[in-house]
Amino acid sequence: xxxxxxxxxxxxCRKVRLSLxxxxxxxxxxxxxxxxxxxxxxxxxxAGKVPVLKIDGMTLSESAAICExxxxxxxxxxxxxxxxxxxxxVRRLVGWFDDKFHREVTSNLVYERVNKKVMKQxxxxxxxxxxxxxxIKYHLDYMTWLLDQRRWLAGDVMTLADFAAAAHLSALDYxxxxxxxxxxxxxxxxxxxxxxxxxxxxxxxxxxxxxxxAHYADLDF
Amino acid sequence: xxxxxxxxxxxxCRKVRLSLxxxxxxxxxxxxxxxxxxxxxxxxxxAGKVPVLKIDGMTLSESAAICExxxxxxxxxxxxxxxxxxxxxVRRLVGWFDDKFHREVTSNLVYERVNKKVMKQxxxxxxxxxxxxxxIKYHLDYMTWLLDQRRWLAGDVMTLADFAAAAHLSALDYxxxxxxxxxxxxxxxxxxxxxxxxxxxxxxxxxxxxxxxAHYADLDF
Numbered sequence: 001x002x003x004x005x006x007x008x009x010x011x012x013c014r015k016v017r018l019s020l021x022x023x024x025x026x027x028x029x030x031x032x033x034x035x036x037x038x039x040x041x042x043x044x045x046x047a048g049k050v051p052v053l054k055i056d057g058m059t060l061s062e063s064a065a066i067c068e069x070x071x072x073x074x075x076x077x078x079x080x081x082x083x084x085x086x087x088x089x090v091r092r093l094v095g096w097f098d099d100k101f102h103r104e105v106t107s108n109l110v111y112e113r114v115n116k117k118v119m120k121q122x123x124x125x126x127x128x129x130x131x132x133x134x135x136i137k138y139h140l141d142y143m144t145w146l147l148d149q150r151r152w153l154a155g156d157v158m159t160l161a162d163f164a165a166a167a168h169l170s171a172l173d174y175x176x177x178x179x180x181x182x183x184x185x186x187x188x189x190x191x192x193x194x195x196x197x198x199x200x201x202x203x204x205x206x207x208x209x210x211x212x213x214a215h216y217a218d219l220d221f
Numbered sequence: 222x223x224x225x226x227x228x229x230x231x232x233x234c235r236k237v238r239l240s241l242x243x244x245x246x247x248x249x250x251x252x253x254x255x256x257x258x259x260x261x262x263x264x265x266x267x268a269g270k271v272p273v274l275k276i277d278g279m280t281l282s283e284s285a286a287i288c289e290x291x292x293x294x295x296x297x298x299x300x301x302x303x304x305x306x307x308x309x310x311v312r313r314l315v316g317w318f319d320d321k322f323h324r325e326v327t328s329n330l331v332y333e334r335v336n337k338k339v340m341k342q343x344x345x346x347x348x349x350x351x352x353x354x355x356x357i358k359y360h361l362d363y364m365t366w367l368l369d370q371r372r373w374l375a376g377d378v379m380t381l382a383d384f385a386a387a388a389h390l391s392a393l394d395y396x397x398x399x400x401x402x403x404x405x406x407x408x409x410x411x412x413x414x415x416x417x418x419x420x421x422x423x424x425x426x427x428x429x430x431x432x433x434x435a436h437y438a439d440l441d442f
Contacts, residue, residue, distance in 0.1 A: 060309060062320075065313040069308070069309040069312075072308065073305050087289065087290070099283075
C-alpha cells in the first residue's frame with residue numbers, strides 16, 4: 001500500500017490525492033507538519049515540502065513528477081489523452097493552475113487565512129487577501145471561456161487539468177472564497193467533479209480551528 | 222520554422238532554447254518585453270509570460286508543457302530516459318530547479334539585479350540579494366551530492382534536468398553570481414554542458430546595460 005504525506009488544504013497534495021483515488025490506488029494519508037522541519041521528514045524529502053508519496057519501494061516528491069509517474073505506471077484509468085497536442089493542453093493548464101493561479105489566488109487566500117495561523121506565522125495580510133479576491137474573478141472567467149468550448153477544462157474528457165483546478169478551487173471553497181454565482185459553467189463543472197467517488201476524501205477533510213461551511217461537502221451546493 | 226518569444230536571461234526560456242537546439246529544431250528568437258503587456262502578445266498567451274513557442278501551427282506556453290511536447294513529437298534526440306523511474310527523477314529535478322531554486326535563488330538575484338532595472342521597477346532589494354547569495358550555496362552542495370553518485374544530475378545520461386539546472390546557473394553566471402570554486406563537481410558538470418553546440422546561443426546573449434563578465438562565454442572558465 002502507498003503512503004502519502006500531506007496537508008489537507010494543499011492544492012498540490014489534493015491533486016495527487018485525486019489522481020490516486022481516481023486510479024483506485026490504495027493509499028494511507030499521513031498529515032505532515034512540514035514547516036516544523038522534522039529531520040525524519042527532511043530525510044524523506046530534502047525539498048522539505050509536501051506531497052511526498054511512498055510507492056513501489058520509493059519516496060517521491062514534486063506533485064507534477066508524481067502525477068506523471070502514476071500516469072506512466074498505472075495507465076488503466078488515464079488522466080492524460082493519448083495525442084501530444086491533447087497532452088500539451090492538459091500540462092499547460094496544470095501549469096496554469098499550479099503556477100499562475102496558485103501565485104495570484106491560492107497563496108493570497110488559503111495561505112494568508114489558514115496556513116499563517118496553523119504555522120504560527122502571524123495574521124493575514126489584508127492587501128494580499130484583497131489581491132486574491134480580485135484575481136480569482138479573472139480566473140473564473142478564463143475557466144468559463146474554456147468551458148464554453150469544451151465539456152472539461154482541457155477537452156471533452158476529464159483529465160489531470162480538471163483535478164489541478166479542482167484541487168485549488170476546493171481548498172478555496174473550504175474557506176468560502178469561491179463565488180459560485182459568478183459562472184454557471186464553472187459551477188456545473190465543479191458539481192460534476194465534486195460528485196465523483198475520488199472526491200470523497202477531499203470533502204471529508206477537517207482543519208482544526210477552521211470548520212468548513214455547510215455547502216463545502218454538499219453535492220447540491 | 223518555429224518562433225520563440227523570449228527574454229535572454231529567463232531560465233524558463235533558456236531551458237526551452239536548450240531543448241530546441243539539442244533536438245536541432247530550427248527556431249527564430251524574438252525578444253518579448255512581456256511586462257509591457259502588449260495586446261498582441263497577450264492574445265498569443267493569456268498567461269502574459271514567456272516563453273511562448275510557435276510551432277506546428279500552434280502557439281504554446283508553459284515551459285514544462287512545451288518541453289514535454291517537444292519530447293513527444295521529436296523523440297530522436299531524447300532528453301528523458303525511457304523507464305518511468307528515470308523519467309520521474311528527471312521531472313523531479315526539473316521541478317526542483319524551476320520551483321525551489323527559482324524561488325530561493327534566481328528570483329532573488331537575477332530578478333532583483335537585472336529584471337527590476339530593465340522593467341523600470343526600482344532598485345534591488347539588498348535583503349533579497351543576500352538571501353539568494355546564501356541559498357545558492359545549499360543548492361550547489363545538493364548538486365555536488367547528486368554528481369558524486371551520477372555522471373549527470375538525473376543519472377548517467379544528460380537530460381532535461383541538466384538543461385533546467387544549466388538554464389538557471391547560466392543566467393546567474395551572466396551576473397557573476399555563481400562561485401565556481403565551491404564545487405569541483407559542479408564546475409566540471411557545467412564545463413561539459415557549456416561546451417555543447419546547443420549552448421552557443423545562450424553564451425552569445427547580451428542584455429543592454431549589463432555586459433557579461435569575461436568568463437561567461439569562456440569554455441575554460
